[in-house]
Amino acid sequence: MPEKMAAYVEAGSTSPTRLLPFLWIEEFSGIANDPRYRARFYVGGPDGVRIRVATRPFVYFATPFQPPMTIKKFSTLLATSFLLVLLQLITFLLGLAVGLVCGLFLPVFAVLLLRFFQAELPEVWAKVLLPTASSSLAAALIFFAREQQTPLVWLAPLLSLALSLVIAGSVRWRSRRCGLCDRRLEDSAGFACPRCSLLVCDTSCWVFEHSRCRLCEQNRVPIFTPEGRWWDRQFGPRSERGRCQLCMISAQEADLRACKKCGRPQCRDCWDSANGQCSRCQWTVEDLPESLRAYVIFPARS
Numbered sequence: 156m157p158e159k160m161a162a163y164v165e166a167g168s169t170s171p172t173r174l175l176p177f178l179w180i181e182e183f184s185g186i187a188n189d190p191r192y193r194a195r196f197y198v199g200g201p202d203g204v205r206i207r208v209a210t211r212p213f214v215y216f217a218t219p220f221q222p223p224m225t226i227k228k229f230s231t232l233l234a235t236s237f238l239l240v241l242l243q244l245i246t247f248l249l250g251l252a253v254g255l256v257c258g259l260f261l262p263v264f265a266v267l268l269l270r271f272f273q274a275e276l277p278e279v280w281a282k283v284l285l286p287t288a289s290s291s292l293a294a295a296l297i298f299f300a301r302e303q304q305t306p307l308v309w310l311a312p313l314l315s316l317a318l319s320l321v322i323a324g325s326v327r328w329r330s331r332r333c334g335l336c337d338r339r340l341e342d343s344a345g346f347a348c349p350r351c352s353l354l355v356c357d358t359s360c361w362v363f364e365h366s367r368c369r370l371c372e373q374n375r376v377p378i379f380t381p382e383g384r385w386w387d388r389q390f391g392p393r394s395e396r397g398r399c400q401l402c403m404i405s406a407q408e409a410d411l412r413a414c415k416k417c418g419r420p421q422c423r424d425c426w427d428s429a430n431g432q433c434s435r436c437q438w439t440v441e442d443l444p445e446s447l448r449a450y451v452i453f454p455a456r457s
Contacts, residue, residue, distance in 0.1 A: 258311025
């Protein structure tokens with residue numbers, strides 16, 4: 156690709172009125188994906204032409220496939236199931252009434268065991284299936300191992316299923332929802348956007364790279380006040396010369412403010428987009444909104 160770019164230059168593609176011959180993107184970056192991915196691209200075109208690239212990502216990156224269950228989670232579920240089956244069997248040996256009561260509260264024991272092993276089951280059906288299947292297996296062992304066993308032992312799995320559905324339904328009904336995609340946040344992290352105060356999910360509605368929700372990112376919602384006196388207190392007087400070191404806009408077209416530490420000038424829009432942090436030396440505006448401070452990493456003081 157660099158050879159192709161050189162061929163375009165040698166062919167005379169230097170007129171300021173010509174369009175870009177090509178734009179080759181080698182690697183993409185997308186909203187709500189791994190922030191470690193960055194786009195590297197080569198641009199072939201006329202010399203001396205200012206090219207402004209939009210800061211909002213426009214291509215979604217396909218994240219690598221992750222197995223639905225790891226070895227640690229599988230072993231935890233296996234140990235939990237074994238303990239639930241063992242508990243149900245012991246209570247059945249103590250008596251039918253004790254076994255039925257145990258079957259009723261088996262979903263509660265399953266929740267306590269999962270918390271003890273620090274295991275999370277994001278699927279609702281798995282939380283219902285685990286105690287129900289354990290109680291069913293114990294009931295089957297008791298029913299087929301003993302002669303003339305009463306069929307009432309099968310009430311234990313039904314009681315376990317009923318309480319599991321009640322618990323899953325109550326948790327789902329009380330769970331919060333994402334303010335953009337309306338997804339429930341019962342098993343995923345939620346972030347309060349510092350710009351619009353919406354609670355959004357981390358799956359597809361939170362932009363990790365810029366610490367804001369997808370809606371504010373698309374509409375470029377500002378977080379700093381447009382009042383000129385506030386900008387004067389934070390950065391000093393407006394720069395009369397130069398260009399923004401990020402978007403390359405001139406001082407005649409935009410309000411440029413210099414970093415207090417390194418002197419690098421940036422326009423108001425770029426300071427706001429960077430959450431008040433210098434892209435070069437990581438100096439940060441002192442008067443940050445309280446809603447934004449939790450998402451800004453302040454540089455270590457030397």
